[in-house]
Amino acid sequence: xxxxxxxxxxxxxxxxxxxxxxxxxxxxxxxxxxxxxxxxxxxxxxxxxxxxxxxxxxxxxxxxx
Numbered sequence: 109x110x111x112x113x114x115x116x117x118x119x120x121x122x123x124x125x126x127x128x129x130x131x132x133x134x135x136x137x138x139x140x141x142x143x144x145x146x147x148x149x150x151x152x153x154x155x156x157x158x159x160x161x162x163x164x165x166x167x168x169x170x171x172x173x
Contacts, residue, residue, distance in 0.1 A: 114167070118160045125153045 128150055135141040 114160065114164050118164065121153065121157045121160060125157060128153060
């Protein structure tokens with residue numbers, strides 16, 4: 109398993125979230141995905157992003173560290 113920098117993980121999740129926000133509405137309209145599934149997947153990806161960002165904040169040295 110290779111190590112991926114936290115900043116790179118955050119960037120990847122941001123790209124994935126943006127893609128889902130662009131594509132999922134079309135999939136819902138086409139009947140390929142339900143609105144509930146779309147909402148759940150996007151909400152989950154937002155939570156993943158928030159978790160990674162919190163980890164990043166915790167790793168950053170404080171102003172007075």
